[in-house]
Amino acid sequence: MSPSPAEKRILDGSLWHDFCDRLKAAGDLLLREGTPDDAFDRAEGYRYLTRLLRAGLESQIEFGDPRFPGFYQLSNETIKIGNDNPDNVYWNTTISGAYEYRLSGTRGSVHYLSFGTRSGGYEADGEMKPTGQLDGTDLKIEPDGTFEIAVSCEPRPGNWLPMRPETSHLLVRETFLDRSLEEEARLKIERVDPDGTNRLDVENFEAGLQRTLSFVEGTANKFIDWMNRYSAHINQLPSDDQETCQRAGGDKNIHYLQSYWKLEPDEALVVDARRIPNCSSWNLQISNYWMESLDYRYHRACVNKHNAVYNPDGSVRIVIAHQDPGERYPNWLETTGHRLGGMLFRWIEADEHPPVETRLVKFADLAGLD
Structure with missing residues (x-):
């Protein structure tokens, strides 16, 4: 032959x-x-x-064969895509609507957990359109802490994560408030009735x-x-187009305010969230120009609902600056030598999505700022 x-x-x-x-x-x-x-x-x-x-x-x-699925990470501490969330652990797997899968594991204690199926891909049509979602709050968990999810096009009893015929990916989001106190979920995925060899x-x-x-x-x-x-809209934080965010792989429970920051050496960006709604969490992160989160292993590149220091009236002020603005501004995000980049504010499972205000000021003027 x-x-x-x-x-x-x-x-x-x-x-x-x-x-x-x-x-x-x-x-x-x-x-x-x-x-x-x-x-x-x-x-x-x-x-x-x-x-x-x-x-x-x-x-x-x-991990490209949907007949033999396994979890991998498109974003982690050293692979970063699209303003990846420093508070998250992401898991991905390649699947297909032509098959049915069993996803099992233990819930752990991570604050927020969601499972989503997607179609397309950045390698295909440039999008990751939602085809189904199961939230951690809806997950039925056994007394021993384990769970099992059916991932299929047809409904199944118990925990069911929907697919469509065009489904091509599965994305798991685990969002922490404090990584030192919360336990990550443990996950395994397998195809129901597998056949063939992984040659x-x-x-x-x-x-x-x-x-x-x-x-x-x-x-x-x-x-x-x-x-x-x-x-x-440099140095502002307007609401992004939410449909665009969802089609890129965003979570339906998250409202995204997304923009571009740029600072001269003597400038600082003051971000005020004057009203915090009832929400599972919120956070603000900064990234480099390529929309990679800054190195949160060694620097503070993100502030969230749990670790922020609040004002007496319940509001939050965050300062993005090249140098430490001092004790008056404990919510400082370090630019780590960058002069510009992306930034993203998330309202997570929030009852409403109040605007977030920004002001570009001289660093020297922070001392007298109201």
Whole structure:
């Protein structure tokens, strides 16, 4: 039997050469109009592409077969996408509406937990459209702390996470108020009535490499587009288009206020949440230009409902600045050497979504600020 076209490309090396050539060309995305032109931000951009490549290989090669699902992370401490939440642990898996799955585990004590199925993908149509959701508050848990969820297109008794025929991904969000006090959920997913063997298929491998590159290109382009859109309201925090956020993978229980911050060395951005509604949580984070959360392992890049210091009237003031503004402003977010980037305020399971005010001031004027 003569080799297939994919086998020929494997054998003559052209598959790998084409992969590397296309990856090389992806670097030009960082040169798009409106992107930063200084060496620091550009270097972070190239690091961002290496991170997207890692995420793409994990999602499209190692865990890309919906017949053999397993959890991986598109965002974590060193892979960051689309203003990823520093208070979150994210888990992803590749699934298909053609199959049925069993998701099991232990709930743990994490403050907020949700399971969502999605269609599309940044490697496909640039979106992750919702096709079903099950919230942790609706999860039926056994006395021993375990649970089981049916993931299927057809309804099932007990815990059911809906899919549609076009479903392609599953996303789990775990949101912490205090990581030191809360226990993460433990999760496992398997296909009901599995068949076949998980043997590498040449055609699927070639397709996975192409999807990996499409993921790198699609993700980078998407969030550069978003930052260009946010540049119309620099240093403000308006409500984002919620439908757009949902189609990008957002949670239906979260209201997103999203924008672009930019500070000169002698400036600070004052953010006032004057009214805190009844809510599961809220947080404000800052990111770099590429919409990667700043390194929250070593710096304070996020403040939330639990760790914020409140004013006597219940309001919250947060200061984004290049240097510590002192004891008067305990809710300081560190820019860690960045002069600009993305920012995102979330109202999580809130009864209402009050506006959040911002003021650009001179750092020296913080001492006399009302």
